Each structure stands twice: as structure tokens, then as C-alpha cells.
Amino acid sequence: MAGRLILVGTPIGNLSDISARVEQALKECDFIAAEDTRVTLRLLNHLGIKKPLVSYYEHNKRERGAQICKRIMAGESCVLVSDAGMPAISDPGEELVAMCSESGIEISVVPGPNAAIAALAISGLPTGRFTFEGFLSMNRRSRREHLESIKNEPRTMVFYEAPHKLPATLEDLLKTLGDRRLVIVRELTKLHEEVIRTTLSEAVLRYRDESPRGEIVLVIEGAAHPSGQEFTLEQAAEAAAALMEQGVSASEAAKRAAVETGLRKSDIYRVVSR
Numbered sequence: 001m002a003g004r005l006i007l008v009g010t011p012i013g014n015l016s017d018i019s020a021r022v023e024q025a026l027k028e029c030d031f032i033a034a035e036d037t038r039v040t041l042r043l044l045n046h047l048g049i050k051k052p053l054v055s056y057y058e059h060n061k062r063e064r065g066a067q068i069c070k071r072i073m074a075g076e077s078c079v080l081v082s083d084a085g086m087p088a089i090s091d092p093g094e095e096l097v098a099m100c101s102e103s104g105i106e107i108s109v110v111p112g113p114n115a116a117i118a119a120l121a122i123s124g125l126p127t128g129r130f131t132f133e134g135f136l137s138m139n140r141r142s143r144r145e146h147l148e149s150i151k152n153e154p155r156t157m158v159f160y161e162a163p164h165k166l167p168a169t170l171e172d173l174l175k176t177l178g179d180r181r182l183v184i185v186r187e188l189t190k191l192h193e194e195v196i197r198t199t200l201s202e203a204v205l206r207y208r209d210e211s212p213r214g215e216i217v218l219v220i221e222g223a224a225h226p227s228g229q230e231f232t233l234e235q236a237a238e239a240a241a242a243l244m245e246q247g248v249s250a251s252e253a254a255k256r257a258a259v260e261t262g263l264r265k266s267d268i269y270r271v272v273s274r
């Protein structure tokens, strides 16, 4: 292995989620850039791997990123990991990947667990189209702007949240989005994994005084339809037919048109499969 950056996903709670490719990448690289070297050292000790570590985190990412790029360009291979899950997803790494790609460095990925995707999959809410909203800012103005921008978002939305901020966040979400289905996904892949299927208004009451513990993802139903826009069954069937012309199956096309228009998949499917 020489001269490249390898993004490696690590477990979000359960060490048995380490794949053979993760182990191989960690063994074969020249050095590892880690968010918190103590956390990564525990992972390496678990695997019995010894490897030079450098820290790469929010407050040193500019200068450390440049040093890492330089080493890679001189022929070394670098694995990038964060404390948990996929590096660069609400974690340090986004800038390093951009820096490396601008410098023409080869980048590869060993995909691993990601809390947002796992929570979306288990939520039971529509998954055909979704948005990842990350963490809401603590800065009042950018928080309000973020919330306003998603008010009419028709796609399922996925948020990361810290438990102690949950009560305030739920109140803000209810105020801006109105009542919606909400799935609170806690402690994925860990002993106390839990999926709470509720609504924003119920959750505001339930967690007013006490937040759930551990790590949390919020999955929220999209707006019923973009503001003021109502679709007819005929329009939905046309959208599905256009997808079918591109080779999408009738079932998948009806599903995507249903997400787009807020109409029922079975009704659209009945029209396009006639």
C-alpha cells in the first residue's frame, strides 16, 4: 500500500462490527490519523495491532491536515478513523478528504457502521428519500435559520442530538414543524439499544423533565407535501411512468412517486401497472 488516504468506518458501540477489511486496512497502513488517539488505541489493542498514531481533530485540522497530505504525497498510506462510525460524517475528516482530493491524492473507503443510516433503516419512516441534518447549532440564529429551512421539507429527516439538549430541541422542532411522527433511536448496537416510535408532541411531554440517556438519533417524518402543493393521482402516475422509462421497476417507481407526491404507493402502482 502506498501513497493514499483510506477512510475506515469503526463500530458505533459493538466491537463485533469490525470487518475483516477494517482489520486489514489498519494492519497494512503506514500510520493512522485518529480523532482521539486514546479511543483508537483501545481499538488497536483489541485487535492486537501496533501502528503509529497522529491526532486529527477539530482544533488542529488545518495544520495537521497539511502535514498528513505531505506524508501521503511522499508515499505513505494513511488510515483516517474517528471515535465511532464513519469519519467525515459529523466528525473530523471532511476537510482532510477535500484537501487530499484537491492535491490529487488517491482516496479509498472501507465502509463501516453509521448511526444516521442505521437509525433511518430501523425507523419505519419512508427511506426512499431523506435528508441528513447533523446536529442543530447551539447558536440561536443559525439554529433558527436551520429550522426555518426545513419547515416544508417533504423528505424524512435525520438529526444527531446530545441527550442533555434533547428537551429544548424537541420543543423547537415541535414549534417549527408542527406535530409529526418521530422516532428516537438510542444506543444502537449497544446493550440498551432502543427504538421509541412516538410523535413530537408526545415526546415533548415525555422528556420535559428527564432526557433519555446515551447516544441518540432523531428521525422525523417529512412535511405531508411541499407547502401549498397538492398532487393528483394522474401527476403521480406520470412521474412514476417517467422513472419506468429510465428502467426503474413499476414498484420502485410507484414508491418514489409516492414519496415525492405524498400519495399512496398502492394507488400509483395500480395506475402504472395497468
Ligand code: SAM
Pocket (backbone or CB within 6 Å): 012, 013, 082, 084, 085, 086, 087, 088, 089, 090, 091, 113, 114, 115, 116, 159, 160, 161, 162, 185, 186, 187, 188, 189, 190, 215, 216, 217
Ligand atoms: N461519525 C459518526 C457516524 O458515522 O455515525 C457520527 C459521529 S457524531 C460526532 C456522534 C453522534 O452520532 C451522537 O451524538 C449520536 O447522535 C450519533 N450516534 C453515534 N453512535 C450512536 C449509537 N450507538 N446510537 C445512537 N446514536 C449514535
